[in-house]
Amino acid sequence: MNGGAAAAPDDLLDRFAAHFGRPADGEWSAPGRVNLVGEHTDYNGGASLPFAIDRRARVAVALRGDRTVRVVSTIDERHHESSLDTLAEAAGWAAYVLGVAWAIGQEHALDDKPGFDLLLDSAVPVGVGVSSSAAIEAAVCVALDELWGLGLARDEMVRLCRRAENEVVGAPTGTLDQSAVLFAEPDAAVLLDFGTGASEIVPLGFEAAELDVLVVDSTIGHDHAVGEYGERRRECEAAAAALGSPLGRLTPAELDRRIGELDPLLARRARHIVTDTARTFEVARMLRAGRADEIGPLLTASHVSQRDDFGTSVPAIDVAVEAAVEAGALGARLTGGGFGGASIALVRRADAERVRDAVTRAVTQAGHPRPEIFTARASGGARRER
Structure with missing residues (x-):
C-alpha cells in the first residue's frame, strides 16, 4: 500500500457502501507520528519523545x-x-490489518466473534519513518475493540499492535510507534520511558511559540521487516549483554567509565542509545519549562549521533539536515528508524518557507532525489470518527 492523497473523510463511508453493498458500522482513525528525539531507544529500555501528526489512517468497518x-x-x-x-x-499491507485481529485472537477468544468487512484509507506517507504501519494497526485495533466489545486498555492495544507487527508482518520493532499514536494529544508529545513503562503527556508549546516542524521526506524508502534494523537491534543486545544492563538505563557517565569493555562498533552503538535517552529527558524538561525554542541544538546533536555512532542516516538526509540548520532551522535530525525515510526541522513559522526552499535546493544540487516536504502539527491519537 502506498500512502498519499487520502479519500476525503466524508467519502469513506460512501465508498465502503459502494464496495461492500451495505453501510459501515462506523469509521475510526489513527495518526502517523514524528519522533522528536530518542531513536532506537524503545527496544533498549531508553526513552523517546514522539508526537502524533495531522495525517491519519482511516478504516470503515x-x-x-x-x-x-x-x-x-x-x-x-x-x-x-x-x-x-x-x-x-x-501478507503485504493486509498483514497490518489482519495481524491486529490475529493478535487480539491470541489473547482473547474469538469463537463467538463475527468476521468483518473493512475499507482502509491513509494519508500517512509510507516508508518515510512517520509510522504509517502503526497508524493502520491502531485504527484497526480501536475499531475492533469497540465492535467486538473487548474493553481493551490503551496499553494493551500497544502490546497487541506490536505483536501484530513483530509476528505477522515480521518487523522487529519496539512499542514506540504504537504508543505514540494511541496515547497522543494535540500540541503535545508523549514521553515514553521504556525502562519503567511510564508515559507522560508533555505539552510542546509549538503553537504559542509559533514554531513548526517540517518533515523532509527523502523519498528513499526503508523496510524495517528486513536488513539493517534487525542488525542494529542485535548489536544493541550484544552491547547490553557485555555490560550487564539495558543500554537505556545507563547514564552517559556510567557508559564513559565502562566503554572500554566494548569493541569499537558496539561502543558506538551503545553511546548513541545512552546519549539519545539523556537528550530525550532533557528536551522534555525544557518543554515543560516553556523553552521550546531552545531545544534545537539537542535535536541536531541527536542527528550527529545517529549518523556517526548508530550508522542509520544516509547522504540525502545528511544534506537535508545540514541545509536546514544553515538556513535558520533551530535544529534538525533524522527521524524514525533510518536507512532512508525522513528528517525533521524545527523552524520558526516565519522561516519555514526559506528553510523549505534551501533544503530542496541543497538536496537536488547534491544529486539526490527531490525531497517531499510537509508541515506536521501535533494531533490527537486513535479515535472513532463517526
Missing part, C-alpha cells in the same frame, strides 16, 4: 454474520479475503 474477513484499501483497490481462522497468513 462493518461486522458480518459469519467468520469471513474482507479488507480492501482505497489506494490500490486490492481485495483480500480471509477468515478469523487464517488471519496469520496475511
Whole structure:
C-alpha cells in the first residue's frame, strides 16, 4: 500500500457502501507520528519523545454474520479475503490489518466473534519513518475493540499492535510507534520511558511559540521487516549483554567509565542509545519549562549521533539536515528508524518557507532525489470518527 492523497473523510463511508453493498458500522482513525528525539531507544529500555501528526489512517468497518474477513484499501483497490481462522497468513499491507485481529485472537477468544468487512484509507506517507504501519494497526485495533466489545486498555492495544507487527508482518520493532499514536494529544508529545513503562503527556508549546516542524521526506524508502534494523537491534543486545544492563538505563557517565569493555562498533552503538535517552529527558524538561525554542541544538546533536555512532542516516538526509540548520532551522535530525525515510526541522513559522526552499535546493544540487516536504502539527491519537 502506498500512502498519499487520502479519500476525503466524508467519502469513506460512501465508498465502503459502494464496495461492500451495505453501510459501515462506523469509521475510526489513527495518526502517523514524528519522533522528536530518542531513536532506537524503545527496544533498549531508553526513552523517546514522539508526537502524533495531522495525517491519519482511516478504516470503515462493518461486522458480518459469519467468520469471513474482507479488507480492501482505497489506494490500490486490492481485495483480500480471509477468515478469523487464517488471519496469520496475511501478507503485504493486509498483514497490518489482519495481524491486529490475529493478535487480539491470541489473547482473547474469538469463537463467538463475527468476521468483518473493512475499507482502509491513509494519508500517512509510507516508508518515510512517520509510522504509517502503526497508524493502520491502531485504527484497526480501536475499531475492533469497540465492535467486538473487548474493553481493551490503551496499553494493551500497544502490546497487541506490536505483536501484530513483530509476528505477522515480521518487523522487529519496539512499542514506540504504537504508543505514540494511541496515547497522543494535540500540541503535545508523549514521553515514553521504556525502562519503567511510564508515559507522560508533555505539552510542546509549538503553537504559542509559533514554531513548526517540517518533515523532509527523502523519498528513499526503508523496510524495517528486513536488513539493517534487525542488525542494529542485535548489536544493541550484544552491547547490553557485555555490560550487564539495558543500554537505556545507563547514564552517559556510567557508559564513559565502562566503554572500554566494548569493541569499537558496539561502543558506538551503545553511546548513541545512552546519549539519545539523556537528550530525550532533557528536551522534555525544557518543554515543560516553556523553552521550546531552545531545544534545537539537542535535536541536531541527536542527528550527529545517529549518523556517526548508530550508522542509520544516509547522504540525502545528511544534506537535508545540514541545509536546514544553515538556513535558520533551530535544529534538525533524522527521524524514525533510518536507512532512508525522513528528517525533521524545527523552524520558526516565519522561516519555514526559506528553510523549505534551501533544503530542496541543497538536496537536488547534491544529486539526490527531490525531497517531499510537509508541515506536521501535533494531533490527537486513535479515535472513532463517526
